[in-house]
Amino acid sequence: MLLALCLLVIVIPVLSLAPGKARTTPPSGALVVRANTTSPNEFPTLIAAVAALPADSSPQSIFIYPGTYPGQVLIDRAGPVTIYGYTTDTSSPAHNAAVLTASASAASAGSDDASGTLRLKVDGAALYNLDIRNGFGKGSQALALSNYGTRVGVYACGLYGFQDTLLTEQGLQVYLQGHIEGAVDFIFGQRSQAYIAGNTLAVSSPGCITANGRSSNDSGMYLLERNTIVLASGAASNTSGKVFLGRPWRDFARVVFKSTIVTAPLNPAIWSEWSTAMPNTDHILFADFNTTGPGVPSNAAEPSFATPLTAKEAAAYNITSALGSGWESWVDADYLF
Numbered sequence: 530m531l532l533a534l535c536l537l538v539i540v541i542p543v544l545s546l547a548p549g550k551a552r553t554t555p556p557s558g559a560l561v562v563r564a565n566t567t568s569p570n571e572f573p574t575l576i577a578a579v580a581a582l583p584a585d586s587s588p589q590s591i592f593i594y595p596g597t598y599p600g601q602v603l604i605d606r607a608g609p610v611t612i613y614g615y616t617t618d619t620s621s622p623a624h625n626a627a628v629l630t631a632s633a634s635a636a637s638a639g640s641d642d643a644s645g646t647l648r649l650k651v652d653g654a655a656l657y658n659l660d661i662r663n664g665f666g667k668g669s670q671a672l673a674l675s676n677y678g679t680r681v682g683v684y685a686c687g688l689y690g691f692q693d694t695l696l697t698e699q700g701l702q703v704y705l706q707g708h709i710e711g712a713v714d715f716i717f718g719q720r721s722q723a724y725i726a727g728n729t730l731a732v733s734s735p736g737c738i739t740a741n742g743r744s745s746n747d748s749g750m751y752l753l754e755r756n757t758i759v760l761a762s763g764a765a766s767n768t769s770g771k772v773f774l775g776r777p778w779r780d781f782a783r784v785v786f787k788s789t790i791v792t793a794p795l796n797p798a799i800w801s802e803w804s805t806a807m808p809n810t811d812h813i814l815f816a817d818f819n820t821t822g823p824g825v826p827s828n829a830a831e832p833s834f835a836t837p838l839t840a841k842e843a844a845a846y847n848i849t850s851a852l853g854s855g856w857e858s859w860v861d862a863d864y865l866f
């Protein structure tokens with residue numbers, strides 16, 4: 530009996546590790562970042578490695594060994610950059626070992642973008658298995674990732690903040706199989722076409738998950754598919770019942786959630802106006818389809834500014850409608866489940 534119990538305890542974790550691939554050594558050609566390195570061929574910080582990239586249009590890559598790397602990082606070179614964090618399992622953020630951390634706020638830095646722990650002003654970038662944190666907490670916008678690039682893929686990364694964790698501002702962007710955490714408007718931006726799928730969206734305090742700022746009838750939209758909404762570990766006790774899928778930052782906001790599993794207790798209205806004084810609900814598309822799980826209140830009643838979708842209408846929202854054709858050339862299909 531005792532032996533059988535021991536076997537159970539040992540066998541289960543081994544099996545659960547099986548599907549992932551490890552990435553524990555630098556891909557060939559990558560610059561190498563290693564905390565406390567004494568090697569002249571390596572960089573002690575991502576800031577130093579980014580500064581060493583050639584200022585041209587060549588594709589470059591960077592590999593980051595385990596460690597917590599303080600300081601804000603801006604990448605604004607002409608050519609694309611791929612950043613790989615060390616992990617024993619590339620398929621999810623659970624084993625991410627390279628952590629970027631800072632705690633600037635928009636109030637002190639001067640703008641939302643300027644507060645970002647990682648700021649991407651580069652096209653064609655890809656991030657793999659990186660954790661990016663803004664530790665400022667409550668009281669100001671304080672971004673973990675500020676993303677102004679087009680054709681940018683963020684794969685199995687952990688983004689942690691409180692208000693405005695992720696700025697997806699413009700261009701074509703995907704966020705796949707990661708962890709995005711915050712409380713207020715924590716996925717926001719104005720002109721991007723963003724496909725956000727297979728992530729855990731972790732809510733730490735009352736607020737709206739998305740704040741889309743589309744301000745004219747352009748091609749911008751957020752399509753969120755097959756994500757799981759959970760209470761973050763250590764979530765404030767009053768979060769329950771005060772979580773909304775989104776509120777419209779501007780009055781052409783367009784956000785569709787498909788096949789979301791919700792365990793964090795949502796507000797029965799599901800969607801919020803921006804504010805009583807400025808509802809911003811005139812031309813918006815706010816729609817969720819096939820939202821299930823114990824976090825959906827039994828008395829859920831969506832407001833008139835939300836749009837119910839039939840299965841046929843919902844089927845028209847997919848990665849191609851969100852990003853336009855040609856996404857296959859830059860999206861890493863390994864993360865499209």
Ligand SMILES: *[C@@H]1O[C@H](CO)[C@@H](O)[C@H](O)[C@H]1NC(C)=O
Pocket residue numbers: 564565595596597
């Ligand atoms: C680097 O050195 C500092 C100071 O000794 C230490 O706190 C930190 O854990 C080291 N980081 C790594 C990844 O070894």
Ligand SMILES: *[C@@H]1O[C@H](CO)[C@@H](O)[C@H](O)[C@H]1NC(C)=O
Pocket residue numbers: 746812
């Ligand atoms: C937005 O543009 C599309 C075509 O791109 C059109 O079908 C739709 O009616 C427009 N909506 C509004 C509110 O102007």
Ligand SMILES: *[C@@H]1O[C@H](CO)[C@@H](O)[C@H](O)[C@H]1NC(C)=O
Pocket residue numbers: 735765766767768771
């Ligand atoms: C939730 O509780 C926190 C303290 O934990 C408080 O600061 C906040 O104002 C409360 N929010 C709401 C919407 O009740």
Ligand SMILES: *[C@@H]1O[C@H](CO)[C@@H](O)[C@H](O)[C@H]1NC(C)=O
Pocket residue numbers: 755788789790819821
């Ligand atoms: C509804 O969502 C669940 C969970 O993501 C998924 O397994 C199921 O296939 C979806 N059903 C439809 C009709 O899209």
Ligand SMILES: *[C@@H]1O[C@H](CO)[C@@H](O)[C@H](O)[C@H]1NC(C)=O
Pocket residue numbers: 844845846847848849850
């Ligand atoms: C997206 O939807 C369109 C129109 O409904 C369909 O033709 C296309 O095959 C779908 N694409 C994907 C990738 O599912």
